[in-house]
Amino acid sequence: MDFLLSDRQKTLREGIRGFAANVIRPQALSWDRNAGVPEPFLKQMVQMAAQMGGQLGVSLEPAVARAPDESGESGEKKKSSANLTALIGAEEMAWGDAGLLLCLPGPGLGGPPVRASGTPEQKERFFGIFKDMSETLAWGAYGLTEPGAGSDVAGIRASCRKEGGEWVINGRKCYITNGARAAWTVVFATIDPALGRAGHRAFVVEKGTPGFGVGRIEEKMGLRASETAELVFEECRVPEANLLGGEESYQSKEGFMTAMKTFDNTRPLVAAMAIGIGRAAYEYARDFVKERYLLSRSIPRYGAIAERLAKVGRQLEAARMVTWRAGWMADQGIPNAKEASMSKAIAGQAAIGACIEAIDICGAEGTIAHDHQLLEKWFRDIKVYDIFEGTGNIQRIVISKRVIEGLKGF
Amino acid sequence: MHRGEDLGRARGTMIDFAPTEEQQALQEAVRQFAKTMLAPRIRETEKLRGLAPEVQAAAIEMGLSLASIPESSGGPGFSFVTRVLLEEELAAGDPAATYGLAGPGAFALAIAELCDEARCKQFLAPFVEHPDRFGAVAWGEAKPVDSRGGFATTAKWIGNSFTLEGTKSYVVGASRAETLLVFAQVDDAADWNGVGAFVVPKHVHGISIERVTTLGLEAADVASVRLEHVRVPRASYLNEAKEWSHRLLRFFVKNALLVAARCTGLQRAAIEVTRDYVQTRTAFGKPIGHFQAVAFNISDRFIDLEASRAMVQRAAFLWDAVAAGQAEENEALLASARAIGFAQEAAMRAGNDAVQLHGGAGFMRDYPVEKYMRDAKQLQVCGMTTTQADQLASRIELGLPLEWSLLVPTAESQNVFV
Numbered sequence: 023m024d025f026l027l028s029d030r031q032k033t034l035r036e037g038i039r040g041f042a043a044n045v046i047r048p049q050a051l052s053w054d055r056n057a058g059v060p061e062p063f064l065k066q067m068v069q070m071a072a073q074m075g076g077q078l079g080v081s082l083e084p085a086v087a088r089a090p091d092e093s094g095e096s097g098e099k100k101k102s103s104a105n106l107t108a109l110i111g112a113e114e115m116a117w118g119d120a121g122l123l124l125c126l127p128g129p130g131l132g133g134p135p136v137r138a139s140g141t142p143e144q145k146e147r148f149f150g151i152f153k154d155m156s157e158t159l160a161w162g163a164y165g166l167t168e169p170g171a172g173s174d175v176a177g178i179r180a181s182c183r184k185e186g187g188e189w190v191i192n193g194r195k196c197y198i199t200n201g202a203r204a205a206w207t208v209v210f211a212t213i214d215p216a217l218g219r220a221g222h223r224a225f226v227v228e229k230g231t232p233g234f235g236v237g238r239i240e241e242k243m244g245l246r247a248s249e250t251a252e253l254v255f256e257e258c259r260v261p262e263a264n265l266l267g268g269e270e271s272y273q274s275k276e277g278f279m280t281a282m283k284t285f286d287n288t289r290p291l292v293a294a295m296a297i298g299i300g301r302a303a304y305e306y307a308r309d310f311v312k313e314r315y316l317l318s319r320s321i322p323r324y325g326a327i328a329e330r331l332a333k334v335g336r337q338l339e340a341a342r343m344v345t346w347r348a349g350w351m352a353d354q355g356i357p358n359a360k361e362a363s364m365s366k367a368i369a370g371q372a373a374i375g376a377c378i379e380a381i382d383i384c385g386a387e388g389t390i391a392h393d394h395q396l397l398e399k400w401f402r403d404i405k406v407y408d409i410f411e412g413t414g415n416i417q418r419i420v421i422s423k424r425v426i427e428g429l430k431g432f
Numbered sequence: 433m434h435r436g437e438d439l440g441r442a443r444g445t446m447i448d449f450a451p452t453e454e455q456q457a458l459q460e461a462v463r464q465f466a467k468t469m470l471a472p473r474i475r476e477t478e479k480l481r482g483l484a485p486e487v488q489a490a491a492i493e494m495g496l497s498l499a500s501i502p503e504s505s506g507g508p509g510f511s512f513v514t515r516v517l518l519e520e521e522l523a524a525g526d527p528a529a530t531y532g533l534a535g536p537g538a539f540a541l542a543i544a545e546l547c548d549e550a551r552c553k554q555f556l557a558p559f560v561e562h563p564d565r566f567g568a569v570a571w572g573e574a575k576p577v578d579s580r581g582g583f584a585t586t587a588k589w590i591g592n593s594f595t596l597e598g599t600k601s602y603v604v605g606a607s608r609a610e611t612l613l614v615f616a617q618v619d620d621a622a623d624w625n626g627v628g629a630f631v632v633p634k635h636v637h638g639i640s641i642e643r644v645t646t647l648g649l650e651a652a653d654v655a656s657v658r659l660e661h662v663r664v665p666r667a668s669y670l671n672e673a674k675e676w677s678h679r680l681l682r683f684f685v686k687n688a689l690l691v692a693a694r695c696t697g698l699q700r701a702a703i704e705v706t707r708d709y710v711q712t713r714t715a716f717g718k719p720i721g722h723f724q725a726v727a728f729n730i731s732d733r734f735i736d737l738e739a740s741r742a743m744v745q746r747a748a749f750l751w752d753a754v755a756a757g758q759a760e761e762n763e764a765l766l767a768s769a770r771a772i773g774f775a776q777e778a779a780m781r782a783g784n785d786a787v788q789l790h791g792g793a794g795f796m797r798d799y800p801v802e803k804y805m806r807d808a809k810q811l812q813v814c815g816m817t818t819t820q821a822d823q824l825a826s827r828i829e830l831g832l833p834l835e836w837s838l839l840v841p842t843a844e845s846q847n848v849f850v
């Protein structure tokens with residue numbers, strides 16, 4: 023057993039923390055107000071990531087969490103700590119600004135399914151555009167959710183049919199992160215809704231494909247720097263070569279399940295981000311209390327506040343331990359679907375709790391927006407962490423199926 | 433049980449949640465013991481307020497009674513990580529039984545924190561020689577002193593010995609202990625800093641024991657210890673160590689971390705038996721576990737378990753790292769405080785939900801869950817309370833001085849069982 027960070031992880035954490043405190047946080051509120059991070063700054067981030075030899079990249083890119091069985095990487099034999107390191111970086115980045123983290127160029131949430139299910143040719147083609155982003159920034163996206171199907175993934179209605187050497191897609195996708203700016207989006211559609219998951223197909227739809235358009239850009243409670251778009255498909259024609267994984271991989275149910283497996287890696291990452299936001303709020307309240315209350319006097323009111331702070335601190339620590347363990351399991355090549363869901367479930371709630379309590383502790387001051395006072399923003403940003411990548415209840419369904427015998431679902 | 437070569441050594445090369453092979457072997461042995469000897473006898477142990485002779489003999493045979501003794505005093509010298517692993521396993525069999533095992537237990541932990549190596553060896557030698565002996569820590573008192581800080585029980589230097597006078601309460605295992613560590617006021621004027629500790633053989637003249645009935649953890653066999661003109665030699669007096677108050681705080685925190693490990697084991701026992709129950713009990717035509725409200729409840733308790741275990745293990749690891757000069761003590765104190773508060777509350781949730789999900793049957797003594805629920809509440813007032821742990825965590829986080837008298841359990845704050 024070992025719970026000390028490696029020197030490399032410490033350096034990474036300190037590096038991001040310093041940068042986040044000095045450079046990211048002072049701009050976070052303006053990004054939030056202007057609904058986006060200016061491209062020059064994103065380019066700077068990309069450069070930094072390249073300079074750090076991809077090390078920073080690991081933590082900057084939510085998509086980089088790797089499945090241990092990824093081709094070319096013998097995850098099982100060589101014990102790696104890539105997932106854990108990514109978690110440490112993600113927490114720190116989100117501590118700076120979660121909105122920025124979601125804006126960063128790269129394959130984003132589209133990365134994991136392409137990595138897990140793409141053919142070598144597809145990986146080469148779709149990841150190729152991210153190799154050199156010094157001139158043009160590029161994004162990938164993940165399009166699963168529809169107006170009528172969020173949690174109930176099997177209920178998607180976007181249709182696809184094959185015509186000659188092409189697939190024709192019709193339907194709508196909503197709430198797609200970076201959906202408007204993405205160079206390509208992994209889009210899920212069905213050949214026949216009656217087939218359930220067996221009927222699902224995943225396509226990589228490239229920007230500019232005829233019949234593919236962007237609908238509304240959402241106005242959100244928080245994470246306003248991040249773009250959330252509606253995607254519209256009207257007789258959208260996608261070349262056969264963009265069917266993710268190729269035709270054969272859909273012969274069994276496996277094809278779709280492989281794409282879903284990527285959640286095992288992304289859920290702890292999302293959990294780590296939630297913890298980063300929660301910790302930011304916690305530290306804000308802690309420092310507020312330190313400056314304004316005299317806790318050494320045993321006035322009952324102050325004792326109660328100290329206890330509330332402590333409770334927030336321990337919930338976040340609990341979430342971090344569950345999250346790290348899920349990441350560690352991924353690094354060890356141990357199946358971690360249950361633990362990944364646990365991490366997301368506990369972290370979402372712990373971090374929301376932290377933001378709510380922090381405002382309570384600080385009072386009115388905690389709700390005022392200033393460049394260096396981001397508590398109200400964190401409160402707006404955090405809620406979605408218990409919603410996307412599977413709501414809290416959906417995580418509990420995943421866990422339930424793995425702890426209760428014979429349970430198929432609800 | 434033998435000490436492995438690299439039992440839980442602090443390393444810092446890569447986060448690693450896996451126990452070493454030696455630790456796994458120990459875990460497995462203790463798991464078997466807990467499953468075959470402790471769990472089936474949970475009601476017998478409750479009635480006896482301790483372990484049946486054959487169970488005790490098996491535990492001693494395994495070396496469990498020496499688990500808390502440092503290597504330099506002739507014990508196995510387990511790392512703290514190993515200790516929490518074993519406590520979880522034992523408690524998963526029967527949380528109460530962890531308080532009934534022979535050996536010095538908390539007495540050894542206190543002695544190891546409060547004394548130098550030579551005296552530690554001297555005080556623990558009888559336990560190494562006679563592994564069937566018990567020790568106890570007589571700390572608590574029922575009422576605070578109005579006029580000053582500190583304990584009502586006094587130790588007066590009269591002639592060439594100390595005379596102890598007063599009543600200590602909430603003492604775990606007092607009636608079977610051979611040796612007690614008694615805390616008493618040596619200097620009234622110094623308030624809490626005037627408290628000293630005395631190693632007292634129980635059979636000296638003037639000690640009487642009164643057992644009390646508790647809500648749960650019956651095997652702890654809690655009692656009050658009355659001391660009337662008890663005379664002990666100077667050599668039994670312990671307040672000469674440097675950083676006395678700090679060492680005391682460390683004892684309480686480490687002891688409470690072991691309680692947190694038991695809370696983790698209790699959760700496991702309660703959740704697993706409940707999970708099995710909801711898979712077989714049917715209502716409205718299906719197993720109740722297939723109803724979402726029930727399944728989610730079980731899932732949440734499994735999340736608690738996962739978090740408790742990792743938090744307790746990390747805190748224990750940090751104590752090992754502090755000993756190896758690889759971590760700051762405040763880190764270990766903070767991680768412990770958080771683990772203690774979390775595991776205690778999680779155990780209470782597990783016990784409560786276990787009874788709830790058994791329905792009326794859960795209220796009956798045919799099932800172990802009502803016992804787990806009572807034990808969980810009792811564990812919340814053992815070692816440290818959640819409130820004390822939270823106060824400790826926030827004082828560290830706010831950079832306030834760690835005044836031990838505000839942080840350790842007393843009649844002025846909240847009493848606990850030690």
Ligand SMILES: Cc1cc2nc3c(=O)[nH]c(=O)nc-3n(C[C@H](O)[C@H](O)[C@H](O)COP(=O)(O)OP(=O)(O)OC[C@H]3O[C@@H](n4cnc5c(N)ncnc54)[C@H](O)[C@@H]3O)c2cc1C
Nearest residue numbers: 164165166167171172173197198199409410411412413415
């Ligand atoms: C900012 C943001 C970014 C997003 N980015 C993306 C993206 O990039 N790509 C993408 O595909 N999607 C994305 N989403 C969509 C997101 O994944 C969905 O919102 C999420 O999966 C929940 O689906 P829903 O909104 O349809 O809620 P619903 O499924 O309608 O759920 C509503 C409520 O019902 C509960 N519920 C549903 N089913 C059950 C059940 N069986 N048992 C118990 N409770 C249940 C849920 O827990 C929830 O509380 C994003 C969403 C947001 C807000």
